[in-house]
Amino acid sequence: MSTLKTVAAAVIACAVVGGVGFIAFAEYGQHKNFASISAKVDSADPAQVKRGQYVAITSDCVACHTVPGGQPYAGGYALQTPFGTIKASNITQDTETGIGGWSLDQFDKAVRHGIGTHGYLYPAMPYTAYTKMSDQDVADLYAYISTLAPVKHKVVENELPFPFNQRMLLAGWNLLFFKDEPFIATSGTPPQVARGDYLVNGPGHCAACHTAKNLLGGDVAEALQGGTLQGWHAPDLTSNPHTGLGKWSDEDVISYLKTGSSRQSVASGPMLEAVENSTQHMNDQDLQAITAYLKTLPSGKAEVPVAVAASDPQMIQGKRVFESQCEACHVSSGAGVRRMIPELRGNAQVNAKDPASLLNVVLMGADAPLTAGNPTGAGMPRFDWKLADEDIAAVQTYIRNSWGNSAAKVTAEQVKAARAEVGAKPWLGH
Ligand code: HEC
Ligand code: HEC
Ligand code: HEC
Numbered sequence: 001m002s003t004l005k006t007v008a009a010a011v012i013a014c015a016v017v018g019g020v021g022f023i024a025f026a027e028y029g030q031h032k033n034f035a036s037i038s039a040k041v042d043s044a045d046p047a048q049v050k051r052g053q054y055v056a057i058t059s060d061c062v063a064c065h066t067v068p069g070g071q072p073y074a075g076g077y078a079l080q081t082p083f084g085t086i087k088a089s090n091i092t093q094d095t096e097t098g099i100g101g102w103s104l105d106q107f108d109k110a111v112r113h114g115i116g117t118h119g120y121l122y123p124a125m126p127y128t129a130y131t132k133m134s135d136q137d138v139a140d141l142y143a144y145i146s147t148l149a150p151v152k153h154k155v156v157e158n159e160l161p162f163p164f165n166q167r168m169l170l171a172g173w174n175l176l177f178f179k180d181e182p183f184i185a186t187s188g189t190p191p192q193v194a195r196g197d198y199l200v201n202g203p204g205h206c207a208a209c210h211t212a213k214n215l216l217g218g219d220v221a222e223a224l225q226g227g228t229l230q231g232w233h234a235p236d237l238t239s240n241p242h243t244g245l246g247k248w249s250d251e252d253v254i255s256y257l258k259t260g261s262s263r264q265s266v267a268s269g270p271m272l273e274a275v276e277n278s279t280q281h282m283n284d285q286d287l288q289a290i291t292a293y294l295k296t297l298p299s300g301k302a303e304v305p306v307a308v309a310a311s312d313p314q315m316i317q318g319k320r321v322f323e324s325q326c327e328a329c330h331v332s333s334g335a336g337v338r339r340m341i342p343e344l345r346g347n348a349q350v351n352a353k354d355p356a357s358l359l360n361v362v363l364m365g366a367d368a369p370l371t372a373g374n375p376t377g378a379g380m381p382r383f384d385w386k387l388a389d390e391d392i393a394a395v396q397t398y399i400r401n402s403w404g405n406s407a408a409k410v411t412a413e414q415v416k417a418a419r420a421e422v423g424a425k426p427w428l429g430h
Pocket of ligand 1: 056059060061062063064065079086087088089091098099107110111115116117118120121122123124125126130141157158208
């Protein structure tokens with residue numbers, strides 16, 4: 001019997017015996033031994049440690065396993081999920097509170113198969129993508145992580161409410177949404193595209209943010225066509241010309257990943273962190289590979305909505321707000337200032353179905369990325385205290401429907417909800 005059938009049979013059996021079978025199955029999965037990694041580990045080999053450090057960069061382990069301003073890899077960073085807060089573990093070499101003394105197989109079981117010290121890991125840890133990492137990369141990463149100085153720092157990972165705090169549930173989640181399969185390049189793909197595919201869908205875990213999630217937090221079928229998390233929208237990365245990278249040249253994508261800005265856009269929020277910790281440190285060959293792969297992604301359904309008419313009362317109000325508050329920087333044609341102020345015209349994020357990032361940036365402002373390639377970024381001021389919900393909604397509708405852009409109107413209710421979500425200050429006017 002294939003494993004798939006075994007699994008299906010297990011699910012049916014559970015229904016019959018009222019869950020007892022499922023728990024037994026879940027227990028079994030938890031204690032299962034996975035094939036040992038063939039690649040060798042030598043933490044005294046500086047070349048392997050160096051390779052492992054690069055793997056840590058491409059997979060951005062530091063992003064979640066470090067609290068801002070805290071000790072690298074000592075854990076405690078809180079990830080907000082729709083089900084509650086999950087904290088990332090301490091993965092330094094401390095034997096009591098970290099992963100000191102772990103074997104390579106134990107490490108592999110956590111990183112690629114989602115089973116850690118407390119049992120099944122929550123998919124907030126992106127093992128769903130890391131499962132595609134090669135044996136060699138995992139061994140190199142282990143060699144590097146083994147050199148991290150121990151930091152004593154106790155983390156309580158799981159503070160979710162019942163029933164979500166029951167790790168056994170994750171066995172069911174894995175059955176539904178986790179394909180524990182190694183990376184296999186599609187046959188006939190050029191090596192550069194295959195490398196990009198590996199980086200994007202394996203270590204780079206781009207889909208963690210750029211693929212929308214269903215109600216249970218599993219990936220929807222429309223891979224890399226945009227997703228929303230923690231008050232930000234991570235846009236479509238396919239070649240969709242309206243909401244995706246269809247109008248971005250290879251140079252634009254590489255520049256964005258390397259410096260956090262391109263002709264079209266400037267990174268903020270979680271992407272700013274991804275650029276600062278991860279993509280800016282990738283070598284040019286890998287950035288080219290990612291770009292080459294993204295360029296092969298077919299556009300999803302290209303639904304270009306009809307633009308709201310300039311005579312619409314909300315558009316008239318929005319234009320007025322734009323002229324008094326935004327035009328000095330973003331320019332009346334929406335063209336911005338090259339590599340300083342992003343162009344709003346033809347901007348995929350501005351055309352996105354979900355205005356979450358636009359609301360976030362206009363309410364809270366944004367610091368431009370500080371990267372080696374772009375050391376003096378400009379900032380976007382915050383408008384939460386300065387503009388009423390109706391004015392923010394109007395200016396959003398205006399930028400989303402001017403200069404050839406077209407996207408759904410933004411309402412004052414959406415602005416109100418976004419204020420609560422991102423923790424904005426109240427409007428000081430009246
Ligand atoms: C998007 C955030 C995120 C990223 C990126 C991430 N992790 Fe995690 N990791 C977590 C969270 C959250 C947990 C705790 C999950 C839980 O307790 O169920 C965790 C748990 C772990 C554990 C299990 C620890 C234990 O005691 O069971 C290990 C090992 C680990 N991560 C290693 C890594 C490595 C290595 C990388 C980079 C390849 C990485 N993580 C990248 C969020 C992340
Ligand atoms: C932690 C979540 C997260 C991860 C992981 C992530 N992104 Fe993003 N990404 C975002 C968000 C949010 C934005 C929108 C940022 C903004 O509006 O300034 C974004 C924007 C982008 C953009 C600009 C798109 C546009 O139209 O403006 C590109 C290109 C991009 N990401 C590529 C990638 C690639 C490639 C990876 C994997 C190597 C990746 N991202 C991983 C969250 C993420
Ligand atoms: C002082 C100059 C300045 C003013 C005034 C200003 N902006 Fe910005 N804006 C910026 C800069 C710089 C960025 C890029 C910041 C970043 O993402 O790190 C930006 C980013 C944005 C973005 C995000 C674009 C993207 O690709 O993610 C939007 C949307 C935006 N501004 C809209 C507005 C609106 C609407 C107003 C008026 C209410 C406004 N801005 C006023 C400088 C300005």
